[in-house]
Each structure stands twice: as structure tokens, then as C-alpha cells.
Amino acid sequence: MGRYVIRRLLQMIPVFFGATLLIFLMVNVMGDPIAGLCGDRQCDPATAAQLEKEFGLDKPVWQQYLTYMGNVFTGDFGTAFNGQEVTELMASAFPVTIRLTLVAIFFEIVIGISLGVLTGLKRGRPIDTTVLLLTLVVISIPTFVTGLLLQLLLGVKWGWIKPAVSSDAPLNELIVPGLVLASVSLAYVTRLTRTSIAENKRADYVRTAVAKGLPRHRVITRHLLRNSLIPVVTFIGTDIGALMGGAIVTERIFNIHGVGYQLYQGILRQNTQTVVGFVTVLVLVFLVANLLVDLLYAVLDPRIRYA
Amino acid sequence: MRGATHAKWAALATAVALAATACGGGDDSGGGGADGIVSSSWGDPQNPLEPANTNEVQGGKVLSMIFRGLKQYDPKTGEAKDMLAEKIDTTDSTNFTITVKDGWTFSNGEAVTAKSFVDAWNYGAHLKNNQKNAYFFGQIEGYDQVHPEKGEPTAETMSGLKVTGPQTFTVKLTQKFSTWPITLGYAAFAPLPKAFFDDHAAWLSKPVGNGPYTVDSYTKGSEMALKRWDDYPGADKAQNGGITLKVYTDNNTAYTDLTAGNLDLVDDIPAAQLKNVSADLGDRYINVPAGIIQTLSFPFYDPAWNKPGQEKLRQGLSMAIDREQITNTIFQKTRTPAVDWTSPVLGEEGGFKDICGDFCKYDAAEAKKLVAEGGGIPGGTMKISYNADTGSHKEWVDAVCNSINRALGNDKACVGNPVGTFADYRNQVTSQKLTGPFRAGWQMDYPLIQNFLQPLYYTNASSNDGKWTDPEFDKLVNQANAETDIAKAVGLFQQAEEVLRDDMGAIPLWYQNGSAGYSDRVTNVTLNPFSVPVYDQIKVN
Secondary structure: OHHHHHHHHHHHHHHHHHHHHHHHHHHHHOOOOHHHHOOOOOOOHHHHHHHHHHOOOOOOHHHHHHHHHHHHHOOOOOEOOOOOEHHHHHHHHHHHHHHHHHHHHHHHHHHHHHHHHHHHHOOOOHHHHHHHHHHHHHHHOOHHHHHHHHHHHHHHHOOOOOOOOOOOOOHHHHHHHHHHHHHHHHHHHHHHHHHHHHHHOOOHHHHHHHHOOOOHHHHHHHHHHHHHHHHHHHHHHHHHHHHHHOOHHHHHHOOOOOHHHHHHHHHHOOOHHHHHHHHHHHHHHHHHHHHHHHHHHHHHOOOOOOO | OOOHHHHHHHHHHHHHHHHHHHOOOOOOOOOOHHHOEEEEEEOOOOOOOOHHHOOOHHHHHHHHHHOOOOEEEOOOOOOEEEOOEEEEEEOOOOEEEEEEOOOOEOOOOOEOOHHHHHHHHHHHHOHHHOOOOHHHHOOEOOHHHHOOOOOOOOOOOOOOEEEOOOOEEEEEEOOOOOOHHHHOOOHHHOOOOHHHHHOHHHHHHOOOOOOOEEEEEEEOOOEEEEEEOOOOOOOOOOOOOEEEEEEOOOHHHHHHHHHOOOOOEEOOOOHHHOOOHHHHHHHHEEEEEEEEEEEEEOOOOOHHHOOOOOHHHHHHHHHOOOHHHHHHHOOOOOEEEOOOOOOHHHHHHHOOOOOOHHHHOOOHHHHHHHHHHOOOOOOOOEEEEEEOOOOOHHHHHHHHHHHHHHHHOOOOOEEEEEEOOHHHHHHHHHOOOOOOOEEEEEEOOOOOHHHHHHHHHOOOOOOOOOOOOOHHHHHHHHHHHHOOOHHHHHHHHHHHHHHHHHHOOEEEEEEEEEEEEEOOOEEOOOEOOOOOEOHHHOEEO
């Protein structure tokens, strides 16, 4: 197990460097970021040159990348164009997005898995068909439509929630945005669980468990569910990163000042430091989440061992 | 671990349920009446908040609340009135003696003196401070030394600025510029307190100025709370208790918040909502002209677009654009078809006049004829470049192209050419990579006809992106700047504008309006000619 973890950690290094280098190149290919800083008029050349020097944009890209990575390892993610440290931006954005992601994951687990178990056990019954239809609807409607619709109905028409999340983004204001963010994944979790449960229901060990006279709920939670959760855990694990990075749409609709918003601003203003910094952290989140998923396999299914 | 799962889920569920029930408690902001707080939509300022470093509307809003300069533009007429200036004297339009009124202080108690201005301007002009509006000080003698085009600065201060007394200072310009005092209402010319220079970082996190409001708290990227400054010495005291500026990720969300009653003021109605705005807000919707014009510029640096006789092509293209229809259908009348290269907010005295004439009226037959006489569109197809990320430019560029194609009877005459981001677009514009017409916009810095013409069309001027040039135009602008009689100066600028028209150096499209909406909790909401709300006049019911 220990060696497996170390091997996985070592594998993360090239992925990490590759991903950050790619982002760095992509942002740089887009052209001179200083050009957009002065609005609809040209920066005077002296100021532009001075700004380029300050942000290190006058050096070749490979040198910029090396300097940048060197700084990152000392915890310095550079300065955004508005004079704020990128770490400062992260400190304000990540907690909000993490909270939003947790709400979304919570809904995925609670609603997704419960519905999945329910439909998996009652395959072919009306409840199964209804839930399948519902998930189909959720999957086929884009997030921004669900988001705007809920915002309009719950926020403006009925006044149950505030349409915009305040700057502190407390947990209660994140319930609806979290549900919107989770919606599509939630539908997938439901379907994955359903299929997995339905498959395993006929497995030998379930029949054995039932034959032993174990209570029904114990058969379901300990034997059936635990063995059916592996694909679901894989999905939810990889979804953590996707949710954090993909919250741009939800965050925009509900006025959440999280990672998505900062990334969007960074891309619009072509702010290399912000974009690369945030993506770097997101890449790390992805890698760690994937590692955790792999480790969880062994917990769920002792037959899976790591050499 | 296994046993814990149930408990954990239950705990999480309880936490969420508890949080959900707690959401009923409202956070009603402030009281009503004179102490009421107004909440307003805001965008994250692009640059650090310093007077000489703020070149976009969002940062400008804050500066308009916390600073007062030598001049102040009348929120209705745009006329430059003395604010902190006791008097500004000149005999030759080059040397100015400025007397600063006594009795003004910054909100930290420090007196506003002549030095407050001179220090601020020297800071704004100096190259090492990276101030994006540094060129505003370009007319002052000695600017070249503190802000050379190449190399290191050779002086710390500008030689043209001298403090001659506690409340007086003199300014020497490098050339005659009779209307220069009118430019002094621009935020870049604001005075700065000692605290700005002593502890710059602290000042940036909580700016101190001399305007009717003080910054109460500032959370970068999300919210700024401004409070009325009770000891404000000016006549334009704030009529409300304060303004809370809230950063929105999207102006659609701000609008939704306004209609849900959570926000008092939105000063940028999203294009998608213009259809509903009358139904949603009724007479609480403001749509007034602002000092903003949109034009189509041409790449005069490209030989294909700079041939003799091509002015007819450009004039023809201008006549092929049905401005009336596009402003009505796409912009829901939030733009006014242009009839010159300035803006209606200048007024007739300020130089606004129908100079474009027939060239700005839709006439398909004439357009087709002129385009043919001008040698046709270079290469047969022209691409209108624009940035696709902000400002909904795609809609109108496509409409302009449709209009041109229809008028010329040629489906291939014009197509839109979207560029991903604004930064990339500006990069392509300034590095002269565009080979066809491109969108251009100009928001005035101060209400002067000079500001609409010189920076944009004077040879090698700072914003002359198309590199249009005409010696006659330059000569007339120089004459106008030297003319001490304002009415005569305006006349000369209009003559210059006629030169611009005859060569059609850029096609004027339309003037942009400021569009805002407010809740029924507030009254007396107006927009100034810069399309910024006049915050200090807003009253809370």
C-alpha cells in the first residue's frame, strides 16, 4: 500500500508539470495581456514596457514558466493586474467554491445514491421508470437553463431564496446553487447506482446473505450497496475536480465569487498569473481526488489490494 | 469508520436543515430617509484604485464619490464648474495660475493645499508608478523628463509645476491649450493626501479622499461600503447615508436582484433584458444619452485600404448602414444614430452638430454607386473585427454586415470577424494586424469636443488606432487649441471634423446611452454625461 501511494505520488509530478506548462502556453499564445489593460485606448509605450517588466512579460515564455514555477514552490503565485496577490484571491475564492462543491457532492451522495438504490431494487416498476425519465430530463437540460429557471421562480416569483448569493456565501444561500451544480452529476450517480445495484442483486453473495437470514437492510447496506459503490465512488471522486473547475456557469448565475468567477475574470483580462495559479491548484485537486478514489477501492472491496 | 457513516450523513443533513431554516432572518440594510443606505451594482475594478490609474467606469464610480477636483462637471449639462478651484488664470493659454479654495480637507482631516495637487500630479506622471492615465499630464512642461518614451526618467518632478503659496500653484504647458482648465474635472487630476505617499498599501486597501463619501470598508472583489462624510465642506453633500457597491459576476444577476427587491440600483441594464425593462420597472428605467460614440475604424496602415479615391468607398459603406433600424431593433433605442463624430452631451455650444449629413443616412442606391466609384471593397470581402467576450458586439456587427450586404446586393461584401478576448482584440488592433475595418468606441474623459477628435484622429495620437492622418485636420486642431475664445475654438474643431468627414476617416455609427434602473425604495436617481449615477443626489424613501 505504501509503495503504491509513493508510486502514485511520483506519477503526479509529470502530470502536474505538463498541465501547468500547457496552461501557461495557452494563455501566452493569446497575445499581449497589457494591450487589454488600458481599455479602448493604447497604453503609452513607456508605461506598457514598464508594466511588462513588472509582470515579467518581457522575457521569453520558457523563462517566464521557470520563474513562475520557482516562485510557486515558495508559495508565491504572483500578482493579479489589479494589484492583489493571487494567493489572496485564492484565499477568498477557494473556501466559497469548496463549500459549494461540498453542497453539490452532498446532494449527489444523498439524493443520487438513495434514488439509485430505490430504482435498482424496484427495477421495472413505475417508480423506476419515473426516476429514469426525470434523470433523462435533468441530463438533457443545460445547467444554465436550470439555474436561471430556479433563480427566476424561487428568487423573483416566489421569493423563497435571494436570487444572488451575498459575498460571504453562507451555506444556506448555497443550497439552490449547489443543487443546480450537482443536477447533471446527480442524475448520472442515480443511473450508475441503479445499474450497479440491479446487477449485483442477483450475485451469489447476496443470495447467500439472504439465505443466511440476515435482515433486509443489512443485506442491502453491507453486502449489496458496498459492492455496488465502486463505479459510483470513481465517478464522484473525479467529479470533485470537475465541479470545482466547472462551476463557472453556476457561479456566474448566482453571483458567487468563487474559483469559477476568478478564472473567468482572469481569462477575460488575460491575466496569466491568476489563470495559471488557479488552474495549478485545480490540477492538484484533481490528482489528489483521483488518488483518494483509488485508495478507497481497497476499503470498499478488500479483494483489491495494492502491491 | 463503518459505523460513522450514518452518523456523519445525519449530522450533515441536520446542519443543512438548520442553515436552511436560518435563512429567514433578513439583513435589512440601514434605515430610510437621509440616513438610508443605497445598494448599487458594481464590477471589479481592473486596476488598483488610484486616481491616475483608473481608466474604466467601475473604478471611476468610486473616484467620483470619494474625490473632488479643481473642476466638477455638472451632472446635467456636463459644464465644467469650479469646485476646489478659487480661480484659474491665464493670459497666454500656456501659463496657468491656479488658486485652491481654502477650507477643504481630506476626510482624515488633512487640509487640501496646492501641494496636494502638485504631488498627486507628479506621482501620476512619473513612469515608475505605472499610472495608466499618465498621458493626461503630457501637456505639462517637464513630462518628457519624468515619463520619457524610452529609457529611464531623468527627473522626479515636472518642471512645469510650481507651488507658489499654500493655496496657489502655477502650471506651464508645452503648447497653447485654451480649454485645458476644463479637463481638470477628470479624476486623474484629483488631489492626494499625505497618507497616500506615506503608506501606499494601506491607502489602496482603504482609499482616503476629499469627496462627499468616505470608504467604510472595502473587500476587494466583492463589496465596498461608502458612508456619507458628515464634515464634507462642499455644496453637493450626500443626500443619503451611504452607498454599498456590490460586485456582481454578471449584470443579468444584478438585474434579477433588482427585480427581486434586493438591490436599489443597476447602472448597466443587460441587453437581453431591454425588452422587459419597461414592464419590470416602468418609469424607474433611465435611458439618457452619454458621452460615448461607437465607430468603425479603417486600417489606413494597410496599403489596400489607403489608396487615393477610397474616401468614396468609405462614404458608400457609411451610407449602406441602416443605423435607424439597427438601433431600434438590436439596441431597443438605447443608442442614437450618429450624425457627427462627437456626442449630443456636448450640446450645440460645445460643438455637437449634424456634420455627417447625407453620409450618415441610409441610401442603398447611392451607397452602391459610391462603393463602385471608390474602387470596390479591397479583396471583394471585408471583415469587421470585434471582441466577442464582452459588450454583445456580435449582434450589431452582424446587423451592420447584413445591412451593407443588402445595400450592395452582394452576400459576400461583409462578414464579422470575432476575436476571443478583449485583450487579444486590443493586441491585434495596436499591433496593426487587422486587415479590415474594426469596431472602435470612445467614452469621453471630459465633455470637450477636443476629447472626441484629437486623441482619435490627430496624426499618431494615442488612440488613433487606424493611423488616419490629414495635415489639414492637424492644422485646424492646433489652431483650435491655441484659440482663447471658446466659441471660436469650437468652430475650428468643427472645421476639422468636416475634414474628417470628407475623407471619412472613421464611420460614425451611434451614440450610446446610459441605461439604469432603480428600486422603488430610492428616488432622484440620474445619470451624468459619463453614464455614472449621481450617487450623492439619490434619496432613500
